[in-house]
Amino acid sequence: MKLKRYAAPAVIALTAALALSACASNEGGAPASTGDADTPALSGTLTGIGASSQGSAQEAWIAAFQTANPDVTINYDPQGSGAGRESFISGAAAFAGSDSALSDDELAGEFGSCAPDTKAIDLPVYISPIAVVFNIEGVDELNLDAVTLANIFNGSITTWNDPAIVALNPDATLPSGAITAVHRSDDSGTTKNFTDYLGKVAPEAWTEKAADTFPFQSGEGAQGTSGVIQAVTNGVNTIGYADASKAGDLGVAKIKVGDEFVEYTAEGAAAVVEGSPLVEGREANDIAIALDRETTDPTHYPLVLVSYAIVCQEYADAAQAELVKAYIGYIASPDGQAVAAESAGAAPLSSALSDQVAAAIETIK
CATH class of the missing domain: 3.40.190.10 (Periplasmic binding protein-like II)
Incomplete structure:
Protein backbone atom coordinates (compact mmCIF):
# COMPACT_ATOMS: atom_id res chain seq x y z
CA MET A 1 0.00 0.00 0.00
CA LYS A 2 1.56 3.28 -1.06
CA LEU A 3 -0.70 5.68 0.81
CA LYS A 4 1.69 7.40 3.20
CA ARG A 5 0.35 10.77 4.33
CA TYR A 6 -1.62 10.52 7.55
CA ALA A 7 -3.99 13.10 8.88
CA ALA A 8 -3.53 12.33 12.58
CA PRO A 9 -1.05 10.44 14.76
CA ALA A 10 -3.70 8.01 15.87
CA VAL A 11 -6.79 6.62 14.26
CA ILE A 12 -9.90 6.44 16.42
CA ALA A 13 -12.38 3.70 15.65
CA LEU A 14 -14.91 5.32 13.41
CA THR A 15 -18.07 3.88 14.84
CA ALA A 16 -17.15 4.99 18.36
CA ALA A 17 -15.97 8.39 17.22
CA LEU A 18 -19.22 9.11 15.48
CA ALA A 19 -21.45 7.47 18.09
CA LEU A 20 -22.72 5.14 15.38
CA SER A 21 -22.72 1.37 15.44
CA ALA A 22 -24.16 -1.39 13.34
CA CYS A 23 -26.98 -3.52 14.73
CA ALA A 24 -26.13 -7.15 14.33
CA SER A 25 -29.70 -7.79 13.34
CA ASN A 26 -29.66 -5.11 10.63
CA GLU A 27 -28.68 -6.89 7.42
CA GLY A 28 -28.12 -3.61 5.57
CA GLY A 29 -25.46 -2.46 8.01
CA ALA A 30 -27.42 0.67 8.96
CA PRO A 31 -25.82 2.94 11.53
CA ALA A 32 -27.63 2.89 14.83
CA SER A 33 -27.86 5.37 17.67
CA THR A 34 -26.00 4.43 20.82
CA GLY A 35 -29.00 5.03 23.04
CA ASP A 36 -26.87 7.20 25.33
CA ALA A 37 -29.18 9.81 26.88
CA ASP A 38 -26.30 12.27 27.05
CA THR A 39 -25.79 12.11 23.28
CA PRO A 40 -28.26 14.36 21.45
CA ALA A 41 -30.04 12.77 18.51
CA LEU A 42 -29.06 13.99 15.09
CA SER A 43 -31.57 16.16 13.27
CA GLY A 44 -31.66 18.44 10.24
CA THR A 45 -31.29 18.34 6.48
CA LEU A 46 -28.11 17.69 4.54
CA THR A 47 -27.77 18.31 0.81
CA GLY A 48 -25.21 16.71 -1.46
CA ILE A 49 -24.87 17.03 -5.23
CA GLY A 50 -22.53 15.20 -7.55
CA ALA A 51 -21.36 12.04 -9.25
CA SER A 52 -23.99 9.85 -10.84
CA SER A 53 -21.61 6.92 -10.33
CA GLN A 54 -22.38 7.11 -6.62
CA GLY A 55 -26.13 7.08 -7.30
CA SER A 56 -26.95 3.49 -6.33
CA ALA A 57 -24.66 3.58 -3.32
CA GLN A 58 -26.05 6.92 -2.16
CA GLU A 59 -29.60 5.58 -2.32
CA ALA A 60 -28.63 2.67 -0.09
CA TRP A 61 -26.51 4.80 2.26
CA ILE A 62 -29.29 7.36 2.68
CA ALA A 63 -31.93 4.72 3.36
CA ALA A 64 -29.79 3.09 6.05
CA PHE A 65 -28.70 6.35 7.66
CA GLN A 66 -32.19 7.85 7.76
CA THR A 67 -33.63 4.64 9.22
CA ALA A 68 -31.18 4.91 12.09
CA ASN A 69 -31.60 8.70 12.33
CA PRO A 70 -35.26 9.44 11.56
CA ASP A 71 -34.93 13.16 12.29
CA VAL A 72 -32.31 13.56 9.56
CA THR A 73 -33.09 14.11 5.87
CA ILE A 74 -30.29 13.49 3.37
CA ASN A 75 -30.77 14.72 -0.19
CA TYR A 76 -28.35 13.64 -2.91
CA ASP A 77 -28.83 14.82 -6.49
CA PRO A 78 -26.68 12.86 -9.01
CA GLN A 79 -26.18 15.75 -11.44
CA GLY A 80 -22.58 14.75 -12.20
CA SER A 81 -19.16 15.41 -10.69
CA GLY A 82 -18.65 18.82 -12.28
CA ALA A 83 -22.05 20.06 -11.14
CA GLY A 84 -21.37 18.69 -7.68
CA ARG A 85 -18.09 20.54 -7.28
CA GLU A 86 -19.63 23.76 -8.62
CA SER A 87 -22.56 23.48 -6.20
CA PHE A 88 -20.25 22.79 -3.27
CA ILE A 89 -17.98 25.69 -4.17
CA SER A 90 -20.97 28.05 -4.40
CA GLY A 91 -22.41 26.85 -1.09
CA ALA A 92 -25.51 25.26 -2.66
CA ALA A 93 -24.47 21.85 -1.32
CA ALA A 94 -22.89 20.88 1.99
CA PHE A 95 -20.86 18.16 0.30
CA ALA A 96 -20.09 17.06 -3.23
CA GLY A 97 -19.73 13.62 -4.72
CA SER A 98 -17.02 13.67 -7.37
CA ASP A 99 -15.18 11.08 -9.42
CA SER A 100 -12.23 13.46 -9.59
CA ALA A 101 -10.60 15.31 -6.73
CA LEU A 102 -10.58 19.09 -6.50
CA SER A 103 -8.05 20.67 -8.83
CA ASP A 104 -5.31 22.98 -7.61
CA ASP A 105 -7.22 25.93 -9.09
CA GLU A 106 -10.40 24.91 -7.26
CA LEU A 107 -8.51 24.49 -4.00
CA ALA A 108 -7.08 27.99 -4.39
CA GLY A 109 -10.57 29.50 -4.35
CA GLU A 110 -13.22 30.02 -1.69
CA PHE A 111 -15.92 27.55 -0.62
CA GLY A 112 -19.39 28.80 0.19
CA SER A 113 -20.20 26.42 3.04
CA CYS A 114 -16.78 26.54 4.69
CA ALA A 115 -15.66 28.83 7.47
CA PRO A 116 -13.71 31.88 6.23
CA ASP A 117 -10.08 31.21 5.31
CA THR A 118 -10.53 27.42 5.48
CA LYS A 119 -10.39 24.87 2.71
CA ALA A 120 -12.10 21.75 1.44
CA ILE A 121 -10.73 18.20 1.52
CA ASP A 122 -11.20 15.15 -0.71
CA LEU A 123 -12.20 11.91 1.03
CA PRO A 124 -12.30 8.63 -0.96
CA VAL A 125 -15.60 6.85 -0.25
CA TYR A 126 -16.39 4.83 -3.39
CA ILE A 127 -14.12 2.69 -5.57
CA SER A 128 -15.51 1.19 -8.75
CA ALA A 269 -10.13 -2.11 -9.13
CA ALA A 270 -9.25 -2.17 -5.44
CA ALA A 271 -5.80 -3.59 -6.22
CA VAL A 272 -4.99 -0.57 -8.40
CA VAL A 273 -6.01 1.85 -5.67
CA GLU A 274 -4.03 -0.14 -3.11
CA GLY A 275 -0.86 0.27 -5.18
CA SER A 276 -1.29 3.96 -6.00
CA PRO A 277 0.30 6.94 -4.22
CA LEU A 278 -1.39 10.07 -2.95
CA VAL A 279 -1.33 13.25 -4.99
CA GLU A 280 1.64 15.30 -3.80
CA GLY A 281 1.43 18.76 -2.33
CA ARG A 282 -1.97 18.40 -0.63
CA GLU A 283 -2.96 19.21 2.94
CA ALA A 284 -2.63 16.37 5.43
CA ASN A 285 -6.36 15.56 5.45
CA ASP A 286 -6.81 15.81 1.67
CA ILE A 287 -6.66 12.21 0.46
CA ALA A 288 -6.52 12.54 -3.33
CA ILE A 289 -5.11 9.45 -5.05
CA ALA A 290 -2.89 9.40 -8.15
CA LEU A 291 -4.10 6.19 -9.78
CA ASP A 292 -1.57 3.85 -11.39
CA ARG A 293 -3.10 3.35 -14.84
CA GLU A 294 0.00 1.77 -16.39
CA THR A 295 0.11 -1.44 -14.39
CA THR A 296 0.78 -4.58 -16.42
CA ASP A 297 -0.44 -6.91 -13.67
CA PRO A 298 -3.46 -8.79 -15.07
CA THR A 299 -4.92 -9.14 -11.57
CA HIS A 300 -5.41 -5.35 -11.65
CA TYR A 301 -8.11 -3.40 -13.51
CA PRO A 302 -6.66 0.05 -14.20
CA LEU A 303 -9.80 1.56 -15.76
CA VAL A 304 -11.04 2.46 -12.29
CA LEU A 305 -12.47 5.49 -10.58
CA VAL A 306 -12.15 6.69 -7.02
CA SER A 307 -15.14 8.80 -6.12
CA TYR A 308 -14.76 11.32 -3.33
CA ALA A 309 -16.91 13.03 -0.77
CA ILE A 310 -15.71 16.63 -0.91
CA VAL A 311 -16.32 18.39 2.39
CA CYS A 312 -15.19 21.41 4.37
CA GLN A 313 -12.34 21.05 6.80
CA GLU A 314 -14.33 23.53 8.91
CA TYR A 315 -17.93 24.55 8.29
CA ALA A 316 -19.44 27.98 8.78
CA ASP A 317 -22.54 26.22 10.19
CA ALA A 318 -21.74 23.93 13.12
CA ALA A 319 -24.99 21.99 12.69
CA GLN A 320 -24.07 21.15 9.09
CA ALA A 321 -20.61 20.09 10.25
CA GLU A 322 -22.19 17.65 12.70
CA LEU A 323 -24.38 16.10 10.00
CA VAL A 324 -21.56 15.89 7.47
CA LYS A 325 -19.23 14.30 9.99
CA ALA A 326 -21.83 11.70 10.93
CA TYR A 327 -23.07 10.88 7.42
CA ILE A 328 -19.73 10.85 5.60
CA GLY A 329 -18.30 8.98 8.56
CA TYR A 330 -20.96 6.34 8.09
CA ILE A 331 -20.51 5.90 4.32
CA ALA A 332 -16.73 5.61 4.73
CA SER A 333 -17.04 3.14 7.61
CA PRO A 334 -16.77 -0.62 7.13
CA ASP A 335 -20.55 -0.90 7.48
CA GLY A 336 -21.17 1.82 4.87
CA GLN A 337 -18.64 0.27 2.53
CA ALA A 338 -20.35 -3.10 2.87
CA VAL A 339 -23.64 -1.46 1.89
CA ALA A 340 -21.99 0.05 -1.23
CA ALA A 341 -20.49 -3.32 -2.15
CA GLU A 342 -23.89 -5.01 -1.89
CA SER A 343 -25.95 -2.30 -3.60
CA ALA A 344 -23.51 -1.15 -6.28
CA GLY A 345 -20.75 -3.74 -6.55
CA ALA A 346 -18.21 -1.24 -5.26
CA ALA A 347 -14.82 -2.24 -3.90
CA PRO A 348 -14.56 -1.48 -0.17
CA LEU A 349 -11.78 0.80 1.02
CA SER A 350 -8.76 -1.14 2.24
CA SER A 351 -8.19 -1.17 5.99
CA ALA A 352 -5.26 1.25 5.68
CA LEU A 353 -7.20 3.69 3.50
CA SER A 354 -10.29 3.33 5.71
CA ASP A 355 -8.22 4.23 8.77
CA GLN A 356 -6.76 7.23 6.99
CA VAL A 357 -10.18 8.50 5.89
CA ALA A 358 -11.55 7.96 9.43
CA ALA A 359 -8.73 10.04 10.89
CA ALA A 360 -9.44 12.85 8.42
CA ILE A 361 -13.18 12.78 9.21
CA GLU A 362 -12.38 13.16 12.89
CA THR A 363 -10.83 16.56 12.18
CA ILE A 364 -13.93 18.03 10.52
CA LYS A 365 -15.48 20.78 12.59
Whole structure:
Protein backbone atom coordinates (compact mmCIF):
# COMPACT_ATOMS: atom_id res chain seq x y z
CA MET A 1 0.00 0.00 0.00
CA LYS A 2 1.56 3.28 -1.06
CA LEU A 3 -0.70 5.68 0.81
CA LYS A 4 1.69 7.40 3.20
CA ARG A 5 0.35 10.77 4.33
CA TYR A 6 -1.62 10.52 7.55
CA ALA A 7 -3.99 13.10 8.88
CA ALA A 8 -3.53 12.33 12.58
CA PRO A 9 -1.05 10.44 14.76
CA ALA A 10 -3.70 8.01 15.87
CA VAL A 11 -6.79 6.62 14.26
CA ILE A 12 -9.90 6.44 16.42
CA ALA A 13 -12.38 3.70 15.65
CA LEU A 14 -14.91 5.32 13.41
CA THR A 15 -18.07 3.88 14.84
CA ALA A 16 -17.15 4.99 18.36
CA ALA A 17 -15.97 8.39 17.22
CA LEU A 18 -19.22 9.11 15.48
CA ALA A 19 -21.45 7.47 18.09
CA LEU A 20 -22.72 5.14 15.38
CA SER A 21 -22.72 1.37 15.44
CA ALA A 22 -24.16 -1.39 13.34
CA CYS A 23 -26.98 -3.52 14.73
CA ALA A 24 -26.13 -7.15 14.33
CA SER A 25 -29.70 -7.79 13.34
CA ASN A 26 -29.66 -5.11 10.63
CA GLU A 27 -28.68 -6.89 7.42
CA GLY A 28 -28.12 -3.61 5.57
CA GLY A 29 -25.46 -2.46 8.01
CA ALA A 30 -27.42 0.67 8.96
CA PRO A 31 -25.82 2.94 11.53
CA ALA A 32 -27.63 2.89 14.83
CA SER A 33 -27.86 5.37 17.67
CA THR A 34 -26.00 4.43 20.82
CA GLY A 35 -29.00 5.03 23.04
CA ASP A 36 -26.87 7.20 25.33
CA ALA A 37 -29.18 9.81 26.88
CA ASP A 38 -26.30 12.27 27.05
CA THR A 39 -25.79 12.11 23.28
CA PRO A 40 -28.26 14.36 21.45
CA ALA A 41 -30.04 12.77 18.51
CA LEU A 42 -29.06 13.99 15.09
CA SER A 43 -31.57 16.16 13.27
CA GLY A 44 -31.66 18.44 10.24
CA THR A 45 -31.29 18.34 6.48
CA LEU A 46 -28.11 17.69 4.54
CA THR A 47 -27.77 18.31 0.81
CA GLY A 48 -25.21 16.71 -1.46
CA ILE A 49 -24.87 17.03 -5.23
CA GLY A 50 -22.53 15.20 -7.55
CA ALA A 51 -21.36 12.04 -9.25
CA SER A 52 -23.99 9.85 -10.84
CA SER A 53 -21.61 6.92 -10.33
CA GLN A 54 -22.38 7.11 -6.62
CA GLY A 55 -26.13 7.08 -7.30
CA SER A 56 -26.95 3.49 -6.33
CA ALA A 57 -24.66 3.58 -3.32
CA GLN A 58 -26.05 6.92 -2.16
CA GLU A 59 -29.60 5.58 -2.32
CA ALA A 60 -28.63 2.67 -0.09
CA TRP A 61 -26.51 4.80 2.26
CA ILE A 62 -29.29 7.36 2.68
CA ALA A 63 -31.93 4.72 3.36
CA ALA A 64 -29.79 3.09 6.05
CA PHE A 65 -28.70 6.35 7.66
CA GLN A 66 -32.19 7.85 7.76
CA THR A 67 -33.63 4.64 9.22
CA ALA A 68 -31.18 4.91 12.09
CA ASN A 69 -31.60 8.70 12.33
CA PRO A 70 -35.26 9.44 11.56
CA ASP A 71 -34.93 13.16 12.29
CA VAL A 72 -32.31 13.56 9.56
CA THR A 73 -33.09 14.11 5.87
CA ILE A 74 -30.29 13.49 3.37
CA ASN A 75 -30.77 14.72 -0.19
CA TYR A 76 -28.35 13.64 -2.91
CA ASP A 77 -28.83 14.82 -6.49
CA PRO A 78 -26.68 12.86 -9.01
CA GLN A 79 -26.18 15.75 -11.44
CA GLY A 80 -22.58 14.75 -12.20
CA SER A 81 -19.16 15.41 -10.69
CA GLY A 82 -18.65 18.82 -12.28
CA ALA A 83 -22.05 20.06 -11.14
CA GLY A 84 -21.37 18.69 -7.68
CA ARG A 85 -18.09 20.54 -7.28
CA GLU A 86 -19.63 23.76 -8.62
CA SER A 87 -22.56 23.48 -6.20
CA PHE A 88 -20.25 22.79 -3.27
CA ILE A 89 -17.98 25.69 -4.17
CA SER A 90 -20.97 28.05 -4.40
CA GLY A 91 -22.41 26.85 -1.09
CA ALA A 92 -25.51 25.26 -2.66
CA ALA A 93 -24.47 21.85 -1.32
CA ALA A 94 -22.89 20.88 1.99
CA PHE A 95 -20.86 18.16 0.30
CA ALA A 96 -20.09 17.06 -3.23
CA GLY A 97 -19.73 13.62 -4.72
CA SER A 98 -17.02 13.67 -7.37
CA ASP A 99 -15.18 11.08 -9.42
CA SER A 100 -12.23 13.46 -9.59
CA ALA A 101 -10.60 15.31 -6.73
CA LEU A 102 -10.58 19.09 -6.50
CA SER A 103 -8.05 20.67 -8.83
CA ASP A 104 -5.31 22.98 -7.61
CA ASP A 105 -7.22 25.93 -9.09
CA GLU A 106 -10.40 24.91 -7.26
CA LEU A 107 -8.51 24.49 -4.00
CA ALA A 108 -7.08 27.99 -4.39
CA GLY A 109 -10.57 29.50 -4.35
CA GLU A 110 -13.22 30.02 -1.69
CA PHE A 111 -15.92 27.55 -0.62
CA GLY A 112 -19.39 28.80 0.19
CA SER A 113 -20.20 26.42 3.04
CA CYS A 114 -16.78 26.54 4.69
CA ALA A 115 -15.66 28.83 7.47
CA PRO A 116 -13.71 31.88 6.23
CA ASP A 117 -10.08 31.21 5.31
CA THR A 118 -10.53 27.42 5.48
CA LYS A 119 -10.39 24.87 2.71
CA ALA A 120 -12.10 21.75 1.44
CA ILE A 121 -10.73 18.20 1.52
CA ASP A 122 -11.20 15.15 -0.71
CA LEU A 123 -12.20 11.91 1.03
CA PRO A 124 -12.30 8.63 -0.96
CA VAL A 125 -15.60 6.85 -0.25
CA TYR A 126 -16.39 4.83 -3.39
CA ILE A 127 -14.12 2.69 -5.57
CA SER A 128 -15.51 1.19 -8.75
CA PRO A 129 -14.40 -0.18 -12.09
CA ILE A 130 -15.46 1.72 -15.21
CA ALA A 131 -17.10 -0.69 -17.62
CA VAL A 132 -16.73 -0.37 -21.39
CA VAL A 133 -20.26 -1.35 -22.35
CA PHE A 134 -21.36 -2.32 -25.84
CA ASN A 135 -24.37 -3.35 -27.87
CA ILE A 136 -23.12 -4.88 -31.13
CA GLU A 137 -25.29 -7.01 -33.35
CA GLY A 138 -24.19 -10.64 -33.14
CA VAL A 139 -21.32 -9.98 -30.69
CA ASP A 140 -21.34 -11.25 -27.11
CA GLU A 141 -17.67 -10.87 -26.23
CA LEU A 142 -15.23 -8.11 -27.13
CA ASN A 143 -11.52 -7.57 -26.48
CA LEU A 144 -10.02 -4.10 -26.71
CA ASP A 145 -6.61 -2.65 -25.98
CA ALA A 146 -6.13 0.96 -24.93
CA VAL A 147 -4.93 2.16 -28.34
CA THR A 148 -7.92 0.70 -30.15
CA LEU A 149 -10.31 2.01 -27.50
CA ALA A 150 -8.76 5.47 -27.82
CA ASN A 151 -9.11 5.41 -31.60
CA ILE A 152 -12.76 4.39 -31.34
CA PHE A 153 -13.58 7.31 -29.06
CA ASN A 154 -11.44 9.89 -30.85
CA GLY A 155 -13.21 9.02 -34.10
CA SER A 156 -10.28 7.42 -35.95
CA ILE A 157 -11.89 3.96 -36.04
CA THR A 158 -15.42 4.18 -37.42
CA THR A 159 -16.60 0.63 -38.25
CA TRP A 160 -16.72 -2.53 -36.18
CA ASN A 161 -14.89 -4.61 -38.81
CA ASP A 162 -11.89 -2.29 -38.73
CA PRO A 163 -8.69 -4.39 -38.97
CA ALA A 164 -7.51 -3.22 -35.54
CA ILE A 165 -10.65 -4.57 -33.85
CA VAL A 166 -10.68 -7.75 -35.95
CA ALA A 167 -7.08 -8.48 -34.93
CA LEU A 168 -8.05 -8.40 -31.26
CA ASN A 169 -11.17 -10.52 -31.82
CA PRO A 170 -10.26 -13.19 -34.42
CA ASP A 171 -13.13 -15.50 -33.41
CA ALA A 172 -15.87 -12.86 -33.50
CA THR A 173 -18.12 -12.06 -36.44
CA LEU A 174 -17.91 -8.30 -36.40
CA PRO A 175 -20.44 -6.31 -38.45
CA SER A 176 -19.46 -3.74 -41.03
CA GLY A 177 -21.83 -1.23 -39.45
CA ALA A 178 -20.73 2.17 -38.23
CA ILE A 179 -19.65 2.56 -34.61
CA THR A 180 -21.64 4.89 -32.38
CA ALA A 181 -19.35 5.78 -29.49
CA VAL A 182 -21.37 7.30 -26.64
CA HIS A 183 -19.70 9.70 -24.23
CA ARG A 184 -20.90 11.90 -21.39
CA SER A 185 -22.26 15.26 -22.55
CA ASP A 186 -22.03 16.77 -19.06
CA ASP A 187 -18.90 17.52 -17.04
CA SER A 188 -18.13 14.12 -15.61
CA GLY A 189 -15.54 12.64 -13.31
CA THR A 190 -16.13 9.32 -15.03
CA THR A 191 -15.02 10.98 -18.28
CA LYS A 192 -11.97 12.39 -16.52
CA ASN A 193 -10.99 8.92 -15.28
CA PHE A 194 -11.69 7.35 -18.68
CA THR A 195 -9.62 9.95 -20.55
CA ASP A 196 -6.87 9.78 -17.91
CA TYR A 197 -6.61 6.04 -18.53
CA LEU A 198 -6.44 6.49 -22.32
CA GLY A 199 -3.90 9.30 -22.05
CA LYS A 200 -1.64 7.33 -19.71
CA VAL A 201 -1.84 3.94 -21.45
CA ALA A 202 -2.23 5.03 -25.08
CA PRO A 203 -0.63 8.49 -25.31
CA GLU A 204 0.14 8.06 -29.00
CA ALA A 205 -3.59 7.73 -29.77
CA TRP A 206 -5.07 9.94 -27.05
CA THR A 207 -3.22 13.24 -27.00
CA GLU A 208 -5.78 15.26 -25.03
CA LYS A 209 -5.37 15.91 -21.32
CA ALA A 210 -7.66 14.20 -18.85
CA ALA A 211 -10.71 16.38 -18.29
CA ASP A 212 -14.29 16.28 -17.07
CA THR A 213 -15.42 17.48 -20.51
CA PHE A 214 -15.17 14.98 -23.35
CA PRO A 215 -12.65 16.55 -25.77
CA PHE A 216 -13.87 15.40 -29.21
CA GLN A 217 -16.92 16.18 -31.33
CA SER A 218 -17.12 12.60 -32.58
CA GLY A 219 -19.70 10.09 -31.38
CA GLU A 220 -22.86 10.79 -29.42
CA GLY A 221 -23.17 12.66 -26.13
CA ALA A 222 -25.55 11.62 -23.35
CA GLN A 223 -26.39 13.19 -19.99
CA GLY A 224 -25.23 11.31 -16.93
CA THR A 225 -24.48 7.65 -16.38
CA SER A 226 -28.10 6.72 -16.99
CA GLY A 227 -28.08 8.62 -20.29
CA VAL A 228 -25.02 6.73 -21.54
CA ILE A 229 -26.52 3.37 -20.58
CA GLN A 230 -29.81 4.26 -22.24
CA ALA A 231 -28.11 5.41 -25.45
CA VAL A 232 -25.98 2.26 -25.69
CA THR A 233 -28.96 0.02 -24.90
CA ASN A 234 -31.34 1.64 -27.37
CA GLY A 235 -28.82 2.19 -30.15
CA VAL A 236 -27.33 -0.14 -32.73
CA ASN A 237 -23.63 -1.09 -32.78
CA THR A 238 -22.96 1.19 -29.81
CA ILE A 239 -20.21 1.45 -27.23
CA GLY A 240 -19.84 3.62 -24.14
CA TYR A 241 -18.25 3.90 -20.72
CA ALA A 242 -20.01 3.97 -17.35
CA ASP A 243 -19.70 3.04 -13.72
CA ALA A 244 -19.79 -0.74 -13.67
CA SER A 245 -22.73 -0.80 -11.24
CA LYS A 246 -24.96 0.39 -14.10
CA ALA A 247 -23.79 -2.02 -16.82
CA GLY A 248 -26.82 -4.26 -16.39
CA ASP A 249 -27.34 -6.74 -19.24
CA LEU A 250 -25.13 -4.90 -21.73
CA GLY A 251 -22.01 -6.54 -23.11
CA VAL A 252 -18.84 -5.48 -21.32
CA ALA A 253 -15.49 -5.46 -23.10
CA LYS A 254 -12.34 -6.97 -21.68
CA ILE A 255 -9.40 -4.57 -21.67
CA LYS A 256 -5.78 -5.52 -22.22
CA VAL A 257 -3.58 -5.39 -19.12
CA GLY A 258 -0.05 -6.58 -19.76
CA ASP A 259 -0.40 -9.54 -22.09
CA GLU A 260 -3.93 -10.55 -21.08
CA PHE A 261 -7.47 -9.33 -21.65
CA VAL A 262 -9.20 -8.91 -18.31
CA GLU A 263 -12.76 -8.41 -17.14
CA TYR A 264 -13.53 -5.77 -14.57
CA THR A 265 -13.83 -6.88 -10.97
CA ALA A 266 -14.17 -4.95 -7.74
CA GLU A 267 -11.04 -6.76 -6.53
CA GLY A 268 -9.05 -5.72 -9.60
CA ALA A 269 -10.13 -2.11 -9.13
CA ALA A 270 -9.25 -2.17 -5.44
CA ALA A 271 -5.80 -3.59 -6.22
CA VAL A 272 -4.99 -0.57 -8.40
CA VAL A 273 -6.01 1.85 -5.67
CA GLU A 274 -4.03 -0.14 -3.11
CA GLY A 275 -0.86 0.27 -5.18
CA SER A 276 -1.29 3.96 -6.00
CA PRO A 277 0.30 6.94 -4.22
CA LEU A 278 -1.39 10.07 -2.95
CA VAL A 279 -1.33 13.25 -4.99
CA GLU A 280 1.64 15.30 -3.80
CA GLY A 281 1.43 18.76 -2.33
CA ARG A 282 -1.97 18.40 -0.63
CA GLU A 283 -2.96 19.21 2.94
CA ALA A 284 -2.63 16.37 5.43
CA ASN A 285 -6.36 15.56 5.45
CA ASP A 286 -6.81 15.81 1.67
CA ILE A 287 -6.66 12.21 0.46
CA ALA A 288 -6.52 12.54 -3.33
CA ILE A 289 -5.11 9.45 -5.05
CA ALA A 290 -2.89 9.40 -8.15
CA LEU A 291 -4.10 6.19 -9.78
CA ASP A 292 -1.57 3.85 -11.39
CA ARG A 293 -3.10 3.35 -14.84
CA GLU A 294 0.00 1.77 -16.39
CA THR A 295 0.11 -1.44 -14.39
CA THR A 296 0.78 -4.58 -16.42
CA ASP A 297 -0.44 -6.91 -13.67
CA PRO A 298 -3.46 -8.79 -15.07
CA THR A 299 -4.92 -9.14 -11.57
CA HIS A 300 -5.41 -5.35 -11.65
CA TYR A 301 -8.11 -3.40 -13.51
CA PRO A 302 -6.66 0.05 -14.20
CA LEU A 303 -9.80 1.56 -15.76
CA VAL A 304 -11.04 2.46 -12.29
CA LEU A 305 -12.47 5.49 -10.58
CA VAL A 306 -12.15 6.69 -7.02
CA SER A 307 -15.14 8.80 -6.12
CA TYR A 308 -14.76 11.32 -3.33
CA ALA A 309 -16.91 13.03 -0.77
CA ILE A 310 -15.71 16.63 -0.91
CA VAL A 311 -16.32 18.39 2.39
CA CYS A 312 -15.19 21.41 4.37
CA GLN A 313 -12.34 21.05 6.80
CA GLU A 314 -14.33 23.53 8.91
CA TYR A 315 -17.93 24.55 8.29
CA ALA A 316 -19.44 27.98 8.78
CA ASP A 317 -22.54 26.22 10.19
CA ALA A 318 -21.74 23.93 13.12
CA ALA A 319 -24.99 21.99 12.69
CA GLN A 320 -24.07 21.15 9.09
CA ALA A 321 -20.61 20.09 10.25
CA GLU A 322 -22.19 17.65 12.70
CA LEU A 323 -24.38 16.10 10.00
CA VAL A 324 -21.56 15.89 7.47
CA LYS A 325 -19.23 14.30 9.99
CA ALA A 326 -21.83 11.70 10.93
CA TYR A 327 -23.07 10.88 7.42
CA ILE A 328 -19.73 10.85 5.60
CA GLY A 329 -18.30 8.98 8.56
CA TYR A 330 -20.96 6.34 8.09
CA ILE A 331 -20.51 5.90 4.32
CA ALA A 332 -16.73 5.61 4.73
CA SER A 333 -17.04 3.14 7.61
CA PRO A 334 -16.77 -0.62 7.13
CA ASP A 335 -20.55 -0.90 7.48
CA GLY A 336 -21.17 1.82 4.87
CA GLN A 337 -18.64 0.27 2.53
CA ALA A 338 -20.35 -3.10 2.87
CA VAL A 339 -23.64 -1.46 1.89
CA ALA A 340 -21.99 0.05 -1.23
CA ALA A 341 -20.49 -3.32 -2.15
CA GLU A 342 -23.89 -5.01 -1.89
CA SER A 343 -25.95 -2.30 -3.60
CA ALA A 344 -23.51 -1.15 -6.28
CA GLY A 345 -20.75 -3.74 -6.55
CA ALA A 346 -18.21 -1.24 -5.26
CA ALA A 347 -14.82 -2.24 -3.90
CA PRO A 348 -14.56 -1.48 -0.17
CA LEU A 349 -11.78 0.80 1.02
CA SER A 350 -8.76 -1.14 2.24
CA SER A 351 -8.19 -1.17 5.99
CA ALA A 352 -5.26 1.25 5.68
CA LEU A 353 -7.20 3.69 3.50
CA SER A 354 -10.29 3.33 5.71
CA ASP A 355 -8.22 4.23 8.77
CA GLN A 356 -6.76 7.23 6.99
CA VAL A 357 -10.18 8.50 5.89
CA ALA A 358 -11.55 7.96 9.43
CA ALA A 359 -8.73 10.04 10.89
CA ALA A 360 -9.44 12.85 8.42
CA ILE A 361 -13.18 12.78 9.21
CA GLU A 362 -12.38 13.16 12.89
CA THR A 363 -10.83 16.56 12.18
CA ILE A 364 -13.93 18.03 10.52
CA LYS A 365 -15.48 20.78 12.59
